[in-house]
Amino acid sequence: MTPLDPLPHLAALSEAELLALLRTRVPTATPTHARRLLAAWFARPGVKTDQPKPVRRELHQACAELTRSDTLQIIEMSTDPDDGFVKYLLRSPDGAVHEAVQIPLQAEGCFSVCLSSQVGCAMGCVFCATGRLGLQRHLQAWEMVEAFRLVRLHAPGRVSGAVFMGQGEPLHNYDEVMRAAAAIAQPYTGRIAADAITISTVGLAPQLLRFAAEKRPYRLVVSLTSAVEERRAQLLPITQKHSLSELAAAMRAVHAATRQRLTVAWVVMAGVNTGDDEVAALQALFGDLPLRINLIDVNDARPDGFVRAEAEELAAFRDRLQVLRQPVVRRYSGGRQRHAACGMLAATRWGG
Ligand code: SF4
Structure with a gap:
């Protein structure tokens, strides 16, 4: 490099x-x-x-x-035949390889761009291929903006949103991600409304407090996946550093500062995190804090990896969640055939 x-x-x-x-x-x-x-x-x-x-x-x-104005090299673009998600494999000038994904939205002809914030990731979530890479380096803001620009250039319709949900934990690279988001939101460059920019995090509580103090206008998704301390600590090791109560307090601070209804992402794994204990723990942790709960099927390509819940288990979990009186949505995570779905990004080429 x-x-x-x-x-x-x-x-x-x-x-x-x-x-x-x-x-x-x-x-x-x-x-x-x-x-x-x-x-x-x-x-x-x-x-x-x-x-x-x-x-x-x-x-x-x-x-x-x-200033410099060099670009990223597109090594490969691969389209998922099932849902039209397009994965872009990108190479930085120093040789680092990372990904972005063009996501078709339900609105006719509109797209969103999923951006990486790091090469690899230090968080080590056990169900995630990126986590198994370890952290290679942070991406610089310009690399994220350039990934956005390149994907938009190739999109066959209007790009109306951006999500920092690719490789990496965005809040672990806070300054560069905020700089990139600001550039993408500029009316004469990225032209994406600030509230159409989403930042996903596993819950770095100090950075969430900073986000709240700075009143950042972007939408937040907190990848919770379990509200039971010991289980979450096994699935998302960051919980050993920042406890669930610390995370919940930081989420309350974000809500108080920005008034946004935070989205909680829940990666559903059969037989792991769909029980009554999870619903009770969610209730105890958040009470009446306004949330939106997104249920996402786990995407684990390993033969002995985590398995998706069958429809019956999922429906029973959704029913139990009704007691929280919060909106519960099943979120589609596409691009699975091209390893472009949530949890599958590992800078691999499709077809060798
Ligand atoms: S789920 Fe996100 S934070 Fe966790 S290892 Fe994967 S990329 Fe990192």
Whole structure:
């Protein structure tokens, strides 16, 4: 691997940051100049601006010297024949390989982009292929923004959302993920509404408190999967560091600061986390905190791995959850045939 260039990347700069850089070379640069350069870069190829020529030349030269604008290489795109999810295998300039997924939404012709935040992951959730890779490195903000841009470029319709649910624990790479989300939400670059950007976490309580204190406008999904301390500690080892009560307190703080109804993701594993004890523990932990519970089938490709619950077990669990009086949704996790589904991303090529 070659080290990444230390220059700031254009993809992850705000208008104010680019303007400050440009003004070190071109004192007459304006916010409009910075905005147009960013917008033109995002809409590549064929970067154009409509500035008068001498200014344009100066601005482009300053931009080229003060920032980097390289890209990721698409190694492979593979489409799941069942549901149209497209997995993108991407290579960074230093050789690191990671993934993004183009997700068809129910709204006709619309898509969302699932982004990785790290290469591998340090959290070690036992049902997740990424967790078995260990953490190789954090992705930089520009790599996430560039992954978003590339997937959007290939999408056959409008991209209306972005989710940080690919490889990695986004809040373990807090600063870079927030920088990437801000760039994706800029009206002249990513053009995604802030509340259509979702960040998923296994529950890093201190970072959730920071998210609350900073009143970040993005939607949060907390991957809970079990509300029974000992079981969750086995399934999601982060629980040994941040207890469920610490996590619940942090989620309350997020709700108090942002008023959003938090989504709880529940990876359903047959015979593991569908019992009465889970429902009682959920009730004790959260009481009347407004939640949305998303049930997601486990995706474990190992022959001896976790198994999906049959319809009967799932229906019984859903019935039991009614006592919480919170919306319960079964969320589809697609791309399974191409190992693009939740928990399956491991930077593997499809077909060798
Ligand atoms: S589920 Fe998420 S946090 Fe857990 S190991 Fe996989 S990528 Fe990391």
